[in-house]
Amino acid sequence: xxxLVESGGGSVQAGGSLRLSCAASGYTDSxxxxxxxxxxxxxxxxxxxxxxxxxxxxDYADSVxxxxxxxxxxxxxxxxxxxxxxxxxxxxxxxxxxxxxxxxRQRLRQTLQPYNYNNWGQGTQVTVSS
Numbered sequence: 001x002x003x004l005v006e007s008g009g010g011s012v013q014a015g016g017s018l019r020l021s022c023a024a025s026g027y028t029d030s031x032x033x034x035x036x037x038x039x040x041x042x043x044x045x046x047x048x049x050x051x052x053x054x055x056x057x058x059d060y061a062d063s064v065x066x067x068x069x070x071x072x073x074x075x076x077x078x079x080x081x082x083x084x085x086x087x088x089x090x091x092x093x094x095x096x097x098x099x100x101x102x103x104x105r106q107r108l109r110q111t112l113q114p115y116n117y118n119n120w121g122q123g124t125q126v127t128v129s130s
Contacts, residue, residue, distance in 0.1 A: 001026050001027060001119075002024055002025070002026045002027060002028055002031065002098050002119040003024070003025045003026045003119075004022055004023070004024050004096045004097070004098065004119060004120065004121035004122075005022065005023050005025075005121060005122075006020060006021065006022045006094065006095070006096045006121045006122065006123060006124040007020070007021050007022075007023075007124060008020040008021050008124060009094060009124030009125045009126045010125075010126070010127070011127040011128075011129065012086055012126075012127075012128055012129070013128070013129050013130075014086060014087055014088055014128055014129065014130050015085060015086065016086050016128070017082070017083060017084045017085075017086065018083045018086065018126060019080060019081070019082050019083070020036065020080065020081040020083070020094055020096075020124060020126075021078055021079075021080055022034065022036070022078060022079045022080075022081075022096030022121060023076065023077060023078045024077040024078070024079075024096075024098060024119075025077065028077060028098065030100060031053075031098040031099055031100055031119070032052055032053060032054060032099075032100050032101065033050050033051065033052050033053065033098065033099055033100065033101040033111070033116070033117075034050065034051055034053055034072060034079040034096065034097070034098050035047060035048075035049065035050030035051070035070075035096070035097050035098075035099070035111075035112065035116075035117060036048040036049050036050070036070065036079075036081045036094060036095070036096060036097075037094070037095045037096075037097060037112075037114060037117075038090075038092035038093065038094045038095070038126075039092055039093050039095070039123075040091060040092040040093075043092075045095070045114050046061065046112075047061055047111075047112025047113065047114065048060070048061050048064055048068065048081070048094070048112070049061065049064065049068055049069075049070040049081060049112070050070070050101070050111050050112055051070045051071070051072050051079060052101075052103070053072055053074055053079075056071075056072070057106070058070050059106065059109070059111045059112060061112060063089075064083075064090075067083065067084050067085045067086075068081060068082065068083050068084070069081070069082040069084075070082075079096065081094070083126070086126075086128045087128060088128050088129065088130045089128075090126060090128050091126060091127050091128050092125075092126060093123040093124070093125055093126075094123060094124050094125075094126050095120055095121055095122075095123045096120070096121040097114070097117035097118075097119060097120045097121070098117060098118075098119045099116045099117035099118050099119065100116075101116045101117075
């Protein structure tokens, strides 16, 4: 079982920045990927970014490319999401997740599908005001 604890959420004005952190503990050997997802009220959960922990290869949703950066520190079992140029539409609960995602799913752009992930954190709220 993997435990995930997110932190770093908050309220910012449009154009501002936030850095989210997710610390993993427990049995992580069965996973190869950590990801960030978000869910706004009344909307489905969507993938934001994921990173393969061994290689550092990352994928991003089109809506955040060029603004968000995912990174990891394997010595701390922690993944980060640096969010710059935030927009009001980025407002959501942000969740960290881990799973085992086959690398061939990158070619099909399926790495950000929630069904690939089986361990989820409790979430941290991000609110961006205009």
